[in-house]
Amino acid sequence: MHWVNAATMLVMITSGWGIYDDDVIIRGFHFSSFWRLGDWAAWSLNWHFAGMWVLVINGLAYLIYGLATGRLRERLLPIRMSDLIRTVVDTLHLKIAHEDITVYNAVQKLLYIGVILAAIAQVVTGLAIWKPVQFSGLVSLLGGFQTARVLHFVGMAAIVGFVIVHVALALLVPKTLWAMLSGGPCLAVRGEGSEGQLQQGHPT
Amino acid sequence: MRSPFRPGVVPDAAILDDHRSLVRSLERRGLIRGGLSLGALVMLTGCDVKRPEAVESALLAISRLNDGVQALLFDPDKLAPTYPASMILRPPKFNAYYDVTKVKPVDGASWRLELSGRIADKRPWTVSQLNALPQTSMVIKHICVEGWSYIGGWTGPQLRTFLEHVGADLRARYVAFKTADQYPSSIDMATALHPQTLLATQYGGDTLAAPFGYPARLRTATKLGYKNPKWITAIEVTNTYPGGFWEEKGFSWFAGI
Known part of the structure; x- marks a missing residue:
């Protein structure tokens, strides 16, 4: 689901840039053809309206699976302020290696919840x-057509911001990449130099 | 609920110790490989190669499927929001596949509206005949596929009134238009019968100015801007898909909003 979503997001974002370029929101701000999917707006639109089905179906499957199995709640909640502060302090000390990649830290939880909400918001403003x-x-609730359009653009920017941080951190902690490519660890790795105590990956 | 994808029995963690160095090297290799494929993926989105035919036909097939979905989403009783006359933009925004200086004005006196297809009375219409039909005014938002929009005020007979008057087959699938500027267009019958679909002859209470489609143009509140042909010279009611100017170039045919 993650990789289908990653590919679809790439399609939605780059084709969206192609649509954006036809009538820019920020004067003078264009995306060069390198960054646009579709050689002109008609094909960017066709990519966008094809990708939307994959995004919505995959996203719904992810949310239904995550809610039904309790995986979302287990992984993303609770977020405690003390954890949040500790993670930020650790990160500032460049301690970003995850001992157990099956447990997300507070900042990760916050960002993952944020990006899920941003994706849902994109579907709503897109509709x-x-x-x-x-x-x-719905349009008047969002403050009019042009405001909804700007919100759709802002949502894109938020997701792109997340993707940049997300990919950079995943590359910094390569263990996570291998786990994602191989389907994820089902078991925690023994902490190095620790007293050999096994860490329980999932509280199942 | 336990994840159905999680194995019931997990192997002893000790096995990892034997392969720790191997796992390490795999991680590093995976990182390089991941980085490379990510780079390749980014390159792919910007590739200069023209769209391959298979991709193009797949996208067009999905676009046709989306036309069907759009037709399902279209509610014939749902009215587009209207605005006070004070918000009308004067003059309206000009947009065509050519520049406004290239507009060739149409002579209203010699203008005739030709009729063909599934229509009982195919005699051509004049401007004064159109003006004699009951008139409807609406102040609606024009939304372009590019993203811009403006509020305009339009007056003219409802297309439904006109079609009923000439005895058109209202169960036919399409209403097609030919124009003086070689901009063929067509809409579905449901949209043609919508109360906010006009054969507009006036803008903001005045006779249409030459660049905006004088003497008659289509103005429908439930479709994108490019589905509103100007300087209409012929109307055909048909069951054969007629296509349109931008549709031939890849844009969606239904283009409902």
Whole structure:
């Protein structure tokens, strides 16, 4: 699900940049053709409206699976302020290696929840600007068509910001990459130099 | 609920000790490989190669499927939001596949609206005949596929009234338009019968100015801007898919909003 989502997000973001370029929101700010999917707006739109199905179906499957199995709650909650502060302090001391990659730290939890909400918001604002007459109530709730369009752009920027941090950190902690490619660890690795105590990966 | 993908029995953690160095090297290799494929993936999005035919036809097939979904989402009773006349933009925004200086004005006196296809009375129409039909006014938002929008005020007979008047087959699938600027277009019958679909002859209470489609143009509140052909010269009611100017170049045909 993660890699389907990663590929789809790449399609949605780069084709979105192609659509954006037809009528820019920030004057003078364009995406060069290198960054655009689709050689002009018609094909960027076709990519965008094809990708949306994969994004929504994969996203729904992820959320339903995550909620039904309790995986989302188990992995992403609770977020404690003390954990948050400790993670930030650790990171500032460049201690970013995860001893157990199956347990997310507080900052990770916050960012993962944030990006899930941003993706949901993108679907909502996307629906509003795709069908502003059929969903005119939603559009006025969002503050009008042009505001909804800007919100859709801001949502994209938030997701892109997340992706940059997410990929950079995953590359810094290569253990996680291997785990993702191989399907994830089902068992915690013994902490190095520790008293040999096994860490329980999942409180199942 | 326990994840169905999680194995019931996990191997002893000690086995990892035997392979620790191997796992280490795999991690490093995986990092390099991951970095390379990520780079390759980024390159792919910006590749200069023209769209391969297989990709193009797949995207077009999905676009046609989306046309069907859009038709399902279209509610014939749902009215587009309307605005006070004070918000009308004057003059309206000009947009075509050519520059405004290239507009060739149409002579209203000699203009005739030709009719063809599944229509009982195919006699051509004049401007004064159109003006004699009951008139409807609406102040609606024009939304372009590019993303810009403006509020405009349009007056003219409802397309439904016109189609009923000439005895068109209202169960046919398409209403197609030909224009003086070689901009063929077509819409679905459900949209043609929508109360906010006009054969507009006036803007903001005045006769349409030459660049905006004088003497008659389509103005539908439930479709994107490019589905509103100007300087209409012929209307056909048909069951054969007629396509359109931008549709031939890859844009969605239904283009509902």
